[in-house]
Amino acid sequence: MQTSDRQKQYWRRNMRVTLILLAIWLLATFSACFFARELNGLSVLGFPLGFYMGAQGLLLIYLAIVGFYAFYMNRLDREYGVDEGGSR
Amino acid sequence: MPDLPARLRRYFVAYTGAFVALVLLLGTLEQLGLPPRWIGWSFLFLTIILYATIGVLARTANITEYYVAGRSIPALYNGMATSADWMSAASFMGLAGTLYLAGYQGLAYVIGWTGGYVLVALLLAPYLRRFGQYTIPDFLGERYGGDSARLIGVAAVVLASFVYVVAQIYGVGLITSRFVGLQFEVGVFVGLAGILVCSFLGGMRAVTWTQVAQYVILIAAYVVPVAILSFKATGLPLPQIAYGEVLQRVEALETKIFQQPEEVEARRLYRERAEETGERIARLPESLTEERQRLSEKIGELKAGDARMRDIVVVERQRRELPQNVDAARDYWEASMEAAAERGAEPVHHATAFPGDEGRSDNARLNFLALVFCLMIGTAALPHILMRSYTTPTVADARTSVFWSLLFISLLYLTAPAYAVFAKYEIYSGLIGSSIAELPGWIASWGKVGLVSIDDINGDGRLQLAELTLNPDLIVLATPEIAGLPYVVSGLVAAGALAAALSTADGLLLTIAGALSHDLYYKIHRPQASTQWRLLVSKTMLLVVAVLGATVAAQKPASILYMVSWAFSIAAAAFFPALVCGIFWKRANQAGAVAGMLVGMLLTLYYLVRVQFDSIPWLGIHGIRMQPWFGIESLSAGIWGVAAGFVTIVVVSLLTSPPSAELQRFVRSVRYPPMQA
Numbered sequence: 001m002q003t004s005d006r007q008k009q010y011w012r013r014n015m016r017v018t019l020i021l022l023a024i025w026l027l028a029t030f031s032a033c034f035f036a037r038e039l040n041g042l043s044v045l046g047f048p049l050g051f052y053m054g055a056q057g058l059l060l061i062y063l064a065i066v067g068f069y070a071f072y073m074n075r076l077d078r079e080y081g082v083d084e085g086g087s088r
Numbered sequence: 089m090p091d092l093p094a095r096l097r098r099y100f101v102a103y104t105g106a107f108v109a110l111v112l113l114l115g116t117l118e119q120l121g122l123p124p125r126w127i128g129w130s131f132l133f134l135t136i137i138l139y140a141t142i143g144v145l146a147r148t149a150n151i152t153e154y155y156v157a158g159r160s161i162p163a164l165y166n167g168m169a170t171s172a173d174w175m176s177a178a179s180f181m182g183l184a185g186t187l188y189l190a191g192y193q194g195l196a197y198v199i200g201w202t203g204g205y206v207l208v209a210l211l212l213a214p215y216l217r218r219f220g221q222y223t224i225p226d227f228l229g230e231r232y233g234g235d236s237a238r239l240i241g242v243a244a245v246v247l248a249s250f251v252y253v254v255a256q257i258y259g260v261g262l263i264t265s266r267f268v269g270l271q272f273e274v275g276v277f278v279g280l281a282g283i284l285v286c287s288f289l290g291g292m293r294a295v296t297w298t299q300v301a302q303y304v305i306l307i308a309a310y311v312v313p314v315a316i317l318s319f320k321a322t323g324l325p326l327p328q329i330a331y332g333e334v335l336q337r338v339e340a341l342e343t344k345i346f347q348q349p350e351e352v353e354a355r356r357l358y359r360e361r362a363e364e365t366g367e368r369i370a371r372l373p374e375s376l377t378e379e380r381q382r383l384s385e386k387i388g389e390l391k392a393g394d395a396r397m398r399d400i401v402v403v404e405r406q407r408r409e410l411p412q413n414v415d416a417a418r419d420y421w422e423a424s425m426e427a428a429a430e431r432g433a434e435p436v437h438h439a440t441a442f443p444g445d446e447g448r449s450d451n452a453r454l455n456f457l458a459l460v461f462c463l464m465i466g467t468a469a470l471p472h473i474l475m476r477s478y479t480t481p482t483v484a485d486a487r488t489s490v491f492w493s494l495l496f497i498s499l500l501y502l503t504a505p506a507y508a509v510f511a512k513y514e515i516y517s518g519l520i521g522s523s524i525a526e527l528p529g530w531i532a533s534w535g536k537v538g539l540v541s542i543d544d545i546n547g548d549g550r551l552q553l554a555e556l557t558l559n560p561d562l563i564v565l566a567t568p569e570i571a572g573l574p575y576v577v578s579g580l581v582a583a584g585a586l587a588a589a590l591s592t593a594d595g596l597l598l599t600i601a602g603a604l605s606h607d608l609y610y611k612i613h614r615p616q617a618s619t620q621w622r623l624l625v626s627k628t629m630l631l632v633v634a635v636l637g638a639t640v641a642a643q644k645p646a647s648i649l650y651m652v653s654w655a656f657s658i659a660a661a662a663f664f665p666a667l668v669c670g671i672f673w674k675r676a677n678q679a680g681a682v683a684g685m686l687v688g689m690l691l692t693l694y695y696l697v698r699v700q701f702d703s704i705p706w707l708g709i710h711g712i713r714m715q716p717w718f719g720i721e722s723l724s725a726g727i728w729g730v731a732a733g734f735v736t737i738v739v740v741s742l743l744t745s746p747p748s749a750e751l752q753r754f755v756r757s758v759r760y761p762p763m764q765a
Contacts, residue, residue: 003756003760004763006763007760007761007763008760010760010761010763011759011760018210018211021206021210022206022210025203025206025210029199029203029460029461029464030457032199033199033453033456033457033460034453034457036192036441036442036453036456037441037442037449037453040439040440040441045329045332046332046333046335046336047332047335047439048439050192050439050441051192051195051335051438051439051441052332054192054195054196054198054199054441055195055198055502055505056328056502056505058199058202058203059198059199059202059498059501059502062202062203062205062206062494062498063491063494063495063498065206065209065210066205066206066209066210066490066491066494067491069209069210069487070209070484070487070488070490070491073214073484073487074484074487074488077484077761080763081763081764082761082762082763082764083761083762083763083764084218084482084483084484084761084762
């Protein structure tokens with residue numbers, strides 16, 4: 001199987017979105033944990049912000065990342081005419 | 089098949105409706121006088137019969153159905169099954185309790201166990217699905233060629249998953265013994281039966297649909313009690329939103345309670361006791377003789393005076409329970425010193441992150457981060473979770489399925505911190521400061537099984553916060569009672585805990601049996617084996633591993649819960665670097681992967697053993713404890729293993745020749761989807 005240019009292009013776009021989302025994941029996790037003491041000085045919905053990020057905020061960010069990736073890649077699949085339906 | 093999704097949806101709605109009706113029916117019967125024991129039995133047996141029915145209906149003799157459910161599970165249901173697979177007895181029973189006891193510090197589990205799914209979604213699931221075979225060692229074997237990567241993979245699967253299975257079966261034993269009064273060992277074998285009825289006949293296909301059913305039960309059982317508590321405390325039955333306000337009330341209560349003079353006094357007394365015990369340990373072996381003598385004298389005095397028989401019996405029991413020899417005395421006194429020191433420690437506010445002076449606080453933060461990343465990578469490397477990417481129809485479904493998994497998992501993990509806060513509110517506002525003679529009944533009943541202990545150290549007859557010790561499991565199991573809810577809610581919680589333990593055990597067992605029968609037997613030992621034989625071997629392995637797991641669990645191994653947290657480190661170090669490099673770095677070769685997996689796994693084991701233990705008696709090794717590197721606890725040992733694994737793979741791969749053209753073609757086939765012209 002020879003890799004076509006379209007496949008390479010598809011892979012590059014896949015890599016780009018993966019890296020961006022991973023960077024968001026890393027940055028959000030790290031800063032929410034690292035600055036938890038400082039964030040606890042602020043308040044949101046009655047929660048100290050540092051606590052809120054650990055208990056809910058990060059989870060919602062993770063959900064958004066995974067959801068966006070699925071949405072983006074499924075759209076990319078359509079754009080590039082990816083044909084993987086029901087392959088066993 | 090006529091419109092499968094619609095039919096599935098109908099079944100699903102009918103099933104959920106039937107379950108709700110059952111709970112309401114039992115609730116009504118309770119009001120009419122059905123004894124609690126009967127409610128416990130009904131929940132236990134009706135749910136196991138339900139799982140057995142699904143297991144029998146979904147039986148199959150087809151190998152693809154048996155290993156990967158025919159790759160036909162729609163994303164939504166696959167997500168539901170994955171989350172039941174994922175949420176174990178520890179998530180269900182232990183997490184809220186850990187959050188209750190550790191406050192902010194416990195959130196590392198919430199963050200780590202959800203953030204790992206980002207890695208699964210972005211780096212692993214779609215590529216494993218495109219590869220589309222049967223197991224995780226399968227991928228390693230095909231990607232790196234030869235048998236060695238596959239073999240190490242099998243070893244790591246067995247190592248990481250077996251401890252985990254034992255813990256689940258152990259959990260079943262605990263639940264059944266606490267709620268329906270079965271003997272622990274009998275409970276373990278009920279659990280074994282519950283697991284086998286799902287997996288034996290129908291393999292992955294049966295387990296998947298049972299897990300979907302189990303998810304519904306476990307999430308309902310988890311959310312309902314907190315929703316009721318939330319409604320009682322705030323008028324809003326949405327605990328995830330309402331607990332911000334309650335958290336503020338808890339903080340205010342904490343500020344008040346922490347400073348009360350009797351609390352300060354009780355903590356001082358505990359610190360004193362810890363010091364005394366420490367001195368006693370230092371003066372071993374004389375102190376043991378002295379202690380025995382002291383108690384004997386006291387008994388003599390009591391008998392000479394006109395003391396009540398009851399008091400004499402208490403002291404006699406103390407003397408009888410004294411450790412027999414010096415080693416036992418050291419262990420026993422060290423444990424009681426730690427317990428006393430913990431009770432005497434300065435209490436921490438629930439939401440405070442990384443308490444202590446600057447040095448301790450920064451070290452706590454470092455450990456928090458290390459644990460978070462270790463749990464994330466461990467989550468993304470647990471074979472029974474990664475397996476689930478094989479069961480969807482397409483790559484796109486695998487991606488969507490991770491989203492659904494994370495959503496369903498988050499429902500529980502968003503609720504757990506709320507659970508902890510509501511339980512804390514109930515206990516701080518209703519229990520602390522009340523008279524010890526008039527404590528509610530749940531304290532006595534859970535005290536009997538060792539989950540609560542009370543020790544009136546300052547002798548004022550009132551319960552101080554420092555005098556109350558709770559086991560983490562208690563929070564979820566006893567909250568319905570603490571809040572005075574009807575017994576049917578307790579029964580529901582027990583059924584949920586059972587569902588969580590059984591569903592995880594099923595997934596793990598299939599993963600172990602799959603690795604042993606598919607990779608070890610079929611791929612390495614007898615590639616010419618017929619499908620019937622493979623299926624037979626697989627079922628035999630399932631049976632053997634399950635019985636072995638139950639046998640180990642019946643011994644009540646004390647360290648089992650600790651060992652489970654190691655499974656994450658081991659899986660992370662063994663699989664994550666090799667899998668990720670296998671997909672994203674074409675140059676990674678067999679030598680690199682094998683070396684990386686071995687180095688990662690061994691370094692992890694080395695670190696956690698040497699930081700955790702000072703001696704391994706059954707190997708005759710003593711005095712091996714070492715200072716942790718950068719103060720990282722053994723819990724996060726995987727952080728070193730993963731780093732070492734990546735470095736080793738890169739270095740060794742570059743030092744050896746690149747992978748063959750065939751293996752490079754394999755990498756392309758995993759990366760690039762087929763496209764229409």
